[in-house]
Amino acid sequence: MVSLRRINQDDLRNHNLSVVIDTLLRSSSPMSRADLAKETGLTKATMSLLASLLIDAGIVKEGEPQSSSNYGRPSTPLALAGGRVCGIGMQVNTDGYGCMALDINHDILRHEWVDADMSGVEPDVVFGKLDAMAKAMAEDLESKRCIIAGVSCALPGLVTSDKRLLMARNLGWENVDLTTFDVMRGYDVTPCNEAKLAAIAQIPGYACARADVFDGVDCADSFLYLSCDIGIGGAIVRDGEIVSGSHGFAGEIGHVSVSLDGPLCGCGRRGCLETYAGRRALVEASGVAEKNAASSGEALERLLDAWHSHDVRTVEVVGRAIDALASAIGSALNLADVDTVLLGGWWTDFGPFFYETLENRLESQVLGASDMQVSVSIPLVADHPALYGAAEVGLRKFIDNPLTFITDKA
Numbered sequence: 001m002v003s004l005r006r007i008n009q010d011d012l013r014n015h016n017l018s019v020v021i022d023t024l025l026r027s028s029s030p031m032s033r034a035d036l037a038k039e040t041g042l043t044k045a046t047m048s049l050l051a052s053l054l055i056d057a058g059i060v061k062e063g064e065p066q067s068s069s070n071y072g073r074p075s076t077p078l079a080l081a082g083g084r085v086c087g088i089g090m091q092v093n094t095d096g097y098g099c100m101a102l103d104i105n106h107d108i109l110r111h112e113w114v115d116a117d118m119s120g121v122e123p124d125v126v127f128g129k130l131d132a133m134a135k136a137m138a139e140d141l142e143s144k145r146c147i148i149a150g151v152s153c154a155l156p157g158l159v160t161s162d163k164r165l166l167m168a169r170n171l172g173w174e175n176v177d178l179t180t181f182d183v184m185r186g187y188d189v190t191p192c193n194e195a196k197l198a199a200i201a202q203i204p205g206y207a208c209a210r211a212d213v214f215d216g217v218d219c220a221d222s223f224l225y226l227s228c229d230i231g232i233g234g235a236i237v238r239d240g241e242i243v244s245g246s247h248g249f250a251g252e253i254g255h256v257s258v259s260l261d262g263p264l265c266g267c268g269r270r271g272c273l274e275t276y277a278g279r280r281a282l283v284e285a286s287g288v289a290e291k292n293a294a295s296s297g298e299a300l301e302r303l304l305d306a307w308h309s310h311d312v313r314t315v316e317v318v319g320r321a322i323d324a325l326a327s328a329i330g331s332a333l334n335l336a337d338v339d340t341v342l343l344g345g346w347w348t349d350f351g352p353f354f355y356e357t358l359e360n361r362l363e364s365q366v367l368g369a370s371d372m373q374v375s376v377s378i379p380l381v382a383d384h385p386a387l388y389g390a391a392e393v394g395l396r397k398f399i400d401n402p403l404t405f406i407t408d409k410a
Helices: 002-026 033-040 044-056 123-143 182-186 194-200 279-285 291-295 297-308 312-336 346-350 352-362 385-400 402-409
Strands: 060-062 078-080 085-093 096-103 108-115 147-155 164-168 173-177 190-193 223-228 232-238 241-243 340-345 375-377
Touching (some): 002 044, 002 078, 002 402, 085 385, 096 385, 190 194, 194 223, 194 385, 223 312, 346 352, 385 402
Parallel strands (some): 085 147
Antiparallel strands (some): 085 096, 223 232, 232 241
């Protein structure tokens, strides 16, 4: 009975610590113990004990006492402290691979990215390089007494719950057992679709305290996220949570058909959005480059130059891409009933005019447009967002189970 009571007390304390950390994450400013107690529903005595535990562990720091009136004791604001706990994100994409370490105070502790053409690269080669990169990063962080809460890996394809990459056709990979790689086993890595992780990076307070600098979507907002590169990925966020679907594959908007007799897609279907609005598809259709050369950064720069110069062929190709995006996104908004679209990836290089044009086109595609304000905007976390989101997923393991890390590593 004593043992059972002890387990229940630890579980309750672990839950309460998680609630307190989550509350601080989502707050736009530091909070006093009294404010935290009121917000979480915990007693002041319990809050005092939890705050002391978090301060002693270096997770929370105290600010200068503040007096709100001439009466009563000054309150001491509490805020999350950086440098003590972090998550590591890894990513393999068509244009390279890398790692990022992110702490709970939204500071990037380490970031390494290698630009490379990944077409034809075997999985064991790139995961071997990630292993060396992650080991060096982990050794550096541990030497500074920083707790690594967890590791996640962003991949451009369908990832199953048993850690298989079902397909990543833009890499030429199919049915890859991710558990065979040392880096995945050694760090108990959580693999995930890159678009879902990029969407997580846009949710303020998911695992990092950045609400004070975030003026995009709110913590509990719903939105559609599109990740645009060689291929096009998507994710649906409902009330601040990723919608995964029954098998984890929800959000694959790149393979929504916008024309039944359109170009043949690599997936075997015709007229997929990716064949009109994917980077390689646009570069090839505009005549800038062909085949593997169409995936290069140089080809993208030439495409953008041609568009800004009002090249007739390029303007026509981009116009068709906007029509295709409006059709696919409109269908997704009608299905999901959300009104906010975050369009990431290389489309951000086209600037505000492109987003305004797409937003206007959507008015005729969304059934409830007359009663809702559809917005299309550039994601605020736009530089390697999937890598950022992967680090947040790793960090979330601490937030969901803080007592394990505090008692084991403090």
